[in-house]
Each structure stands twice: as C-alpha cells, then as structure tokens.
Amino acid sequence: MKLLRHGPIGAERPGALDDTGQARDLSLLVPDFTPDWMAPDKLRALAAIDLRRMPLVPAGTRLGTPVAGTRQFVAIGLNYRKHALESGLEIPKEPVVFTKAITSLAGPNDDVLLPEGSTAGDWEIELGFVIGTTARNVPVHQALKHVAGYCLANDVSERDWQIKRNGQWGKGKSFDGFGPIGPWLVTADELPDPQAIPLELAVNGVMKQCSSTADMIFPVAEIVSYLSQFMTLLPGDVVITGTPEGVGLGVKPNPEFLRRGDVMTLSAGPLGTQRQQVL
Ligand code: ZN
Numbered sequence: 001m002k003l004l005r006h007g008p009i010g011a012e013r014p015g016a017l018d019d020t021g022q023a024r025d026l027s028l029l030v031p032d033f034t035p036d037w038m039a040p041d042k043l044r045a046l047a048a049i050d051l052r053r054m055p056l057v058p059a060g061t062r063l064g065t066p067v068a069g070t071r072q073f074v075a076i077g078l079n080y081r082k083h084a085l086e087s088g089l090e091i092p093k094e095p096v097v098f099t100k101a102i103t104s105l106a107g108p109n110d111d112v113l114l115p116e117g118s119t120a121g122d123w124e125i126e127l128g129f130v131i132g133t134t135a136r137n138v139p140v141h142q143a144l145k146h147v148a149g150y151c152l153a154n155d156v157s158e159r160d161w162q163i164k165r166n167g168q169w170g171k172g173k174s175f176d177g178f179g180p181i182g183p184w185l186v187t188a189d190e191l192p193d194p195q196a197i198p199l200e201l202a203v204n205g206v207m208k209q210c211s212s213t214a215d216m217i218f219p220v221a222e223i224v225s226y227l228s229q230f231m232t233l234l235p236g237d238v239v240i241t242g243t244p245e246g247v248g249l250g251v252k253p254n255p256e257f258l259r260r261g262d263v264m265t266l267s268a269g270p271l272g273t274q275r276q277q278v279l
Contacts, residue, residue: 079242
C-alpha cells in the first residue's frame with residue numbers, strides 16, 4: 001500500500017492511494033497513522049480495505065508526513081562513496097549517525113523556510129524508512145522485518161550551522177521544515193528490495209543529484225541492525241539513509257547554496273515526488 005496523510009498542518013487525516021493512483025480518505029476507519037498502525041497486523045488490516053469504496057481526497061489537497069507521532073528522527077551521514085569524497089571526508093568504516101529534531105519533519109511539498117540570515121542552505125535527497133516493530137540488538141538477516149515501509153526524504157541542511165558552529169551536525173539539520181518526507185509510505189511488502197531505488201533532485205529544473213540506493217555503502221538492513229546495537233528503535237521512528245553526490249556544498253570551486261525563491265524537485269521511482277519552494 002501507499003499510505004499518506006492529507007489536510008492542513010496539524011489536522012492531517014489518514015489516506016491511501018488506490019490502484020488508479022487516486023488518494024482515498026481512510027479517516028472513517030482509522031483515527032490516524034500513529035506508531036501503533038505501523039505494526040504488521042495493522043498494516044495487513046489496512047491492506048484488506050477496498051479503497052475504491054472510500055471517499056476521494058480532493059485533488060490539490062496538501063499532504064503531510066505519511067506517519068504521525070514519530071518519536072525519533074535518525075539520519076545516516078556519508079553513506080554514498082562519491083558524496084563522502086565530494087565532502088572531503090574519508091569513506092566511513094562504520095555508519096555515521098546523527099539525529100534531526102522531530103519538529104523538523106514536514107510534508108513533502110511544504111515550503112522550506114531558511115532561518116533568518118542563513119546563506120548556506122543545502123539539499124540532500126535520501127531514502128527514508130519507518131520502523132514498524134521495536135528493534136533492539138537485531139541481526140542483519142532479521143532487520144528488514146522491523147521496517148514498516150519506505151518514503152522519499154529531503155535532509156535539508158544549513159551548512160554553516162552544521163559545520164562552523166561547533167559540535168554535532170544536528171544543529172544544521174533540525175530547523176523547522178528541514179525534514180520533508182513523503183508523499184507516501186510504500187509498505188515494505190510492495191518494496192522487497194530497498195537497494196534499487198532511483199534518486200533524482202533538481203533545483204530550478206537543473207539536475208543536481210542523480211543516483212540510486214544501489215550505491216549505498218551501508219544498506220538498509222545493516223543500518224537497522226547497526227542502530228539497534230546503540231539505541232532502541234520504536235514503531236513510527238523515521239530513519240533517513242544518507243545522500244548521494246551532488247549537494248551544493250560539493251560544487252567546485254565554490255559551493256552553491258539555496259536562495260529564497262529556489263524550487264527543489266525530488267523523485268524516487270515508486271516512492272513518488274516532492275516539490276519545495278525555498279522562502
Ligand atoms: Zn543527509
């Protein structure tokens with residue numbers, strides 16, 4: 001299934017795409033896609049719904065994050081070889097882990113507001129996934145069973161805050177709106193191989209990033225297993241898995257950062273598309 005949430009910010013309702021690609025409202029049957037609805041038995045119940053009998057969501061309705069009530073938002077850094085090189089950093093021997101504030105989560109097409117005075121806003125298209133069942137000390141071969149589904153993400157970053165303000169990357173990754181996810185969550189049963197997803201990001205129509213999750217250094221199963229050695233992953237948690245080469249920071253000789261008025265467009269095959277205007 002492709003699960004989505006539609007409606008104004010803070011008042012989203014659950015929905016899903018039917019087999020013709022039209023969004024259907026599920027709020028008569030489901031209160032919201034809170035973490036408990038990411039469990040395998042709940043997802044099976046959702047899959048049994050005859051979507052064509054559910055009300056259509058009006059075209060043009062805003063989409064929110066496809067999961068509600070997320071408690072942890074975890075990110076992996078430098079997970080593509082060419083991106084590590086363009087960043088001038090060594091290819092990591094173990095995954096680089098950082099967190100984004102959950103308040104940075106946003107809908108897939110919401111405007112991205114740069115902080116006042118920001119001159120180093122940047123883009124990062126990424127594969128995201130949502131945890132379905134609690135994961136603690138999970139071996140790699142069991143790891144994908146803990147994933148409810150996959151979504152497109154943009155790990156919007158403020159490079160000066162990330163790099164020049166001391167301490168951890170989270171400072172440059174956590175501003176409100178710096179974590180658009182969606183448009184929908186593709187449940188894991190529909191995407192058995194998360195390592196074959198095309199990723200393309202353009203700014204003002206000019207292609208900046210063009211890659212595939214096949215190039216990831218640490219694949220999703222290894223990420224779930226690795227994180228679960230250090231922390232307990234909870235249902236509804238969102239994990240984003242690193243960005244390929246082509247970010248603004250990597251442009252030579254001078255980095256190229258976001259300006260107000262720019263439009264970022266992202267696409268990722270079955271995971272759908274995003275569009276954000278920078279304000
Ligand atoms: Zn990232």
